[in-house]
Amino acid sequence: MVKFGPLLAQAYAMMCGGKFVDDTHFAMLEQVHKGDFSLMDMHHHFTSGFKSMFADYGYYGIDKVRINCGGAGFSGWSGLPHIFQEYTANPTHEGDNSVMMIQSSNFLLKLLRGIAKGKPVGDNLSMFKYLNKLPELVNAKCQAQTAEEIGELDQLEEILSVRAAYLILHMLKLEKENPQAKPVATRSVMSSSQWS
Numbered sequence: 804m805v806k807f808g809p810l811l812a813q814a815y816a817m818m819c820g821g822k823f824v825d826d827t828h829f830a831m832l833e834q835v836h837k838g839d840f841s842l843m844d845m846h847h848h849f850t851s852g853f854k855s856m857f858a859d860y861g862y863y864g865i866d867k868v869r870i871n872c873g874g875a876g877f878s879g880w881s882g883l884p885h886i887f888q889e890y891t892a893n894p895t896h897e898g899d900n901s902v903m904m905i906q907s908s909n910f911l912l913k914l915l916r917g918i919a920k921g922k923p924v925g926d927n928l929s930m931f932k933y934l935n936k937l938p939e940l941v942n943a944k945c946q947a948q949t950a951e952e953i954g955e956l957d958q959l960e961e962i963l964s965v966r967a968a969y970l971i972l973h974m975l976k977l978e979k980e981n982p983q984a985k986p987v988a989t990r991s992v993m994s995s996s997q998w999s
């Protein structure tokens with residue numbers, strides 16, 4: 804369970820993420836039919852980011868299962884070599900997924916540029932409002948005193964906002980140090996967020 808439990812949790816999270824993208828897609832289509840294109844950037848952010856992350860999760864997850872099944876994982880009877888072979892191309896359809904990661908990060912950078920110009924993230928993008936307070940989040944201290952308090956949704960949202968703030972600031976720092984290295988900076992941040 805120690806090896807496969809996290810993979811099951813990731814698969815469940817990806818199912819929930821996929822459902823969210825489906826719902827967002829249909830909401831966006833309704834707005835587009837009314838001439839409102841305001842959700843397109845956010846939808847593209849999620850579809851490109853999830854495609855990149857989920858393809859990598861699947862690839863490494865299948866390989867982890869195959870390896871941890873020992874010799875049976877390499878046997879054709881297990882079906883795992885066939886699944887692995889069929890899935891292997893998914894992370895590399897657009898190169899090494901860095902194109903998708905960059906497209907996803909561009910949305911966040913666009914929002915950050917707006918904040919820098921005095922235009923905070925509005926209610927229409929409420930799940931990104933944490934970007935309005937990045938400096939505060941980096942200096943935040945957890946107020947939870949018990950395990951139950953940490954499990955409260957407000958506390959979990961704050962914890963994830965702090966984690967995202969650190970990753971975004973790390974990406975901005977890497978890009979500032981080397982402006983030509985955007986794919987490297989984005990890949991570095993995405994990789995650290997996936998497996999840590």
